[in-house]
Amino acid sequence: MRVTEEFIRNMPKVELHLHIEGSLEPELMFALAQRNGVELPFKSVEEVRRAYDFSNLQDFLDIYYQGMNVLREEQDFYDLTRAYFEKIAAQNVMHTEIFFDPQGHTERGVAFDAALSGITRAMADAENELGVTSKLIMCFLRHLSEEAAFKTLDEALPHKDKIIGVGLDSSEKGHPPSKFERVFARAREEGFKIVAHAGEEGPPEYVTEALDLLKVDRIDHGNRSLEDAALTRRIVGSGIALTVCPLSNLKLCVVKDMRDHPLKKMLDLGIKATVNSDDPSYFGGYMTENFTAAANALDLTAEHLLTLTRNGIAASFLTDTEKSALLDRLDSFAQKQAA
Ligand code: ADE
Ligand code: ZN
DSSP: OOOOHHHHHHSOEEEEEEEGGGGOOHHHHHHHHHHHTOOOSOSSHHHHHHHOOOSSHHHHHHHHHHHGGGOOSHHHHHHHHHHHHHHHHTTTEEEEEEEEOHHHHHTTTOOHHHHHHHHHHHHHHHHHHHOOEEEEEEEEETTSOHHHHHHHHHHHGGGTTTOOEEEEESOOTTOOGGGGHHHHHHHHHTTOEEEEEESSSSOHHHHHHIIIIIOOSEEEEOGGGGGOHHHHHHHHHHTOEEEEOHHHHHHTTSSSSGGGOTHHHHHHHTOEEEEOOBSHHHHTOOHHHHHHHHHHHHTOOHHHHHHHHHHHHHHSSSOHHHHHHHHHHHHHHHHHHHO
């Protein structure tokens, strides 16, 4: 089985690490700015794209929070989410688990319910009209306080039917998982699934904290886990998945060159790694572009790509029956390729 562009495009995919606000394309940013009378510090789409030159996570986050300022009304969140689904449906993504950052909106006076309703309305339409299923995960901004996270969790409780899990994102260094141990304990009691960004820029100890204190179901990124041999053995042994984001890691200088990316090493070690796009508008690509960049730089085989996708299906928050159906679709694709 040869890895061609066509193979990567046609392979049925699953995405587990996607910030919906990070799918805001500059064209939509301008359209929403005009619709809402928001002034942007950029004159053109080209100027926005030129600003997407980051040296680290914080450089990106500053622009990401500025960009989401155009999202004001329920319809804005709908349009944002709909545009993402149209992109991924064209890339044969079968299922996606979407993050949103409620505090990025409530801090600006936009109601939690406006964001939630626009996103979930687009999720329902995408399932009916495009055949893409999805789940929603709410992230706490780790640069804000524990108290602010508790308040956000309280706002989510009436909507437990629409939010499957809680996560932790934003500026990692200096904001260890331990800062949120009590909020995540409460979230677990309420029945939410748990994920956390860890080991993207932060040290391996933050991954250990995410496992021990937050009791995560998946680690988002987790690259720096490999610096600690005992932690690596623990990750392999437990079978916990890492949601890896190749183009994000390149754009945020987590790796200097895609050829240095640890994805293949993770698979060789037996880690349940998955491929994801993180913030596709800001990092230069959606699922297909992420698989292509990693496959080209690391000489990944078709078997590697299928394993990454199987890992994604297994690590999703779908039921076993739903996972089996997705695996069947992947297997029938693989069989057709091999024939
Ligand atoms: N928020 C959006 N994308 C993020 C990332 N890659 N890391 C941390 N916080 C984020
Ligand atoms: Zn992320």
